Amino acid sequence: MIADALGALKWGDWSLISLYISLISGIVVGIHYSPAEPFYSASALDILVPYGGFFRSLHFYSSQFFFLFGVAHYWAVFNKAQNITSRAYLYLILCFPCMLMLLFTGYVLRADATGYSAGMIAEHILEAVPLIGSGLNNTLFSISTHGMDRVYLHHVISFDLLFLFLAWDHLRRYRVFLTNHLLFISALLLFSLVVAAPMDPDQLGMLYITGPWFFLGLQELLRYISPFIAGILVPISLLVALIFLRKEQRYFRPLLVFICSWLALYLILTLLALTSHG
Amino acid sequence: MLWPLFRFLFHKVPRKPRIVEVSGTLQNDTVLTKQDFLIFKEHEQLWAVSRNCTHLGCRINYIEKENHLECPCHQSRFSIQGKVLRGPADKALPRYAVEPTESPSTYLVTIS
Ligand code: FES
Numbered sequence: 001m002i003a004d005a006l007g008a009l010k011w012g013d014w015s016l017i018s019l020y021i022s023l024i025s026g027i028v029v030g031i032h033y034s035p036a037e038p039f040y041s042a043s044a045l046d047i048l049v050p051y052g053g054f055f056r057s058l059h060f061y062s063s064q065f066f067f068l069f070g071v072a073h074y075w076a077v078f079n080k081a082q083n084i085t086s087r088a089y090l091y092l093i094l095c096f097p098c099m100l101m102l103l104f105t106g107y108v109l110r111a112d113a114t115g116y117s118a119g120m121i122a123e124h125i126l127e128a129v130p131l132i133g134s135g136l137n138n139t140l141f142s143i144s145t146h147g148m149d150r151v152y153l154h155h156v157i158s159f160d161l162l163f164l165f166l167a168w169d170h171l172r173r174y175r176v177f178l179t180n181h182l183l184f185i186s187a188l189l190l191f192s193l194v195v196a197a198p199m200d201p202d203q204l205g206m207l208y209i210t211g212p213w214f215f216l217g218l219q220e221l222l223r224y225i226s227p228f229i230a231g232i233l234v235p236i237s238l239l240v241a242l243i244f245l246r247k248e249q250r251y252f253r254p255l256l257v258f259i260c261s262w263l264a265l266y267l268i269l270t271l272l273a274l275t276s277h278g
Numbered sequence: 279m280l281w282p283l284f285r286f287l288f289h290k291v292p293r294k295p296r297i298v299e300v301s302g303t304l305q306n307d308t309v310l311t312k313q314d315f316l317i318f319k320e321h322e323q324l325w326a327v328s329r330n331c332t333h334l335g336c337r338i339n340y341i342e343k344e345n346h347l348e349c350p351c352h353q354s355r356f357s358i359q360g361k362v363l364r365g366p367a368d369k370a371l372p373r374y375a376v377e378p379t380e381s382p383s384t385y386l387v388t389i390s
Contacts, residue, residue, distance in 0.1 A: 120336055120337075121335065125334070134290060135287045138287060138288070144330070144335065204339060207348060207350055208350055209336065222352065223366055227334060
């Protein structure tokens with residue numbers, strides 16, 4: 001019953017509207033953001049620029065909702081999605097890592113304690129990939145040598161284009177009109193007005209940094225196993241399982257079990273990260 | 279077309295060693311915290327250690343109470359000389375040479 005009611009909600013519409021708002025507010029905050037002075041310009045938005053805090057918050061939360069509602073949408077329409085071709089399905093699943101990279105680079109660009117650490121960790125994970133690691137890092141992050149240049153480029157252009165490319169066919173078919181969602185939009189605006197986006201300035205003697213919320217489980221796992229396994233193979237295993245998760249598949253059940261256990265484990269790691277080292 | 283692209287992307291321009299001038303006052307048994315390194319002075323000896331954790335690169339901090347360095351990401355610990363005291367990091371922190379200058383509150387740190 002509850003599942004039916006939740007399934008009937010317009011997750012996809014909300015996700016798309018959040019994306020629109022995220023894109024527009026992204027341009028707005030981008031006007032005062034400078035990749036050469038990442039932390040200064042990001043905190044100046046909060047402190048110095050009139051309504052800067054509001055727009056940063058709007059950009060932050062609309063982006064989070066874009067991803068979260070996207071996931072809810074996938075879950076709600078999973079049965080219907082069985083009719084689309086494997087290629088279309090693959091493209092849509094690949095949207096998720098792309099969205100996560102958009103969120104992740106956004107965190108890093110803030111360059112506060114959380115963002116900086118998350119960026120450095122990502123850089124080291126990429127470097128740990130055999131053979132192509134340093135090329136990958138040089139192309140994607142390379143913060144220690146190039147500051148925020150690469151991250152900025154990919155946040156504002158590359159991953160957005162990739163997302164549009166992957167989701168194009170899907171978005172073309174489903175039109176969403178802003179005027180039908182005025183309530184949702186007002187709620188989001190109000191929320192951003194009241195709740196500030198996080199910012200953790202570097203403090204001397206800081207003992208524990210928690211990364212972006214979706215990165216916490218990974219950060220915890222990196223404590224125990226090598227960066228290549230924890231940072232690359234483990235996430236890719238989930239992605240591959242999702243790509244093949246189709247009802248006509250012979251391995252549908254085992255894949256479903258794998259995905260659920262993966263997520264459960266990730267949740268446990270996240271809770272551990274939040275509770276056991278503070 | 280692929281080979282040139284491959285070579286291009288995989289090329290790393292080496293960093294030049296930097297000499298950084300820092301200001302601040304250091305007495306014996308004190309520490310000066312900068313963004314990328316910490317400078318220590320003990321028994322008239324001066325040295326700097328990098329603040330980039332050798333595990334995954336987070337910025338480590340000096341914990342005054344225990345007189346050691348600790349990384350906020352996975353709590354690796356290092357001695358003030360840069361040696362690993364507790365994992366997950368397994369490599370020592372790079373050390374840099376520090377030289378005093380004529381002015382008592384200015385030092386030159388060579389980052390290699
Ligand atoms: S990055 Fe320092 S302990 Fe992991």
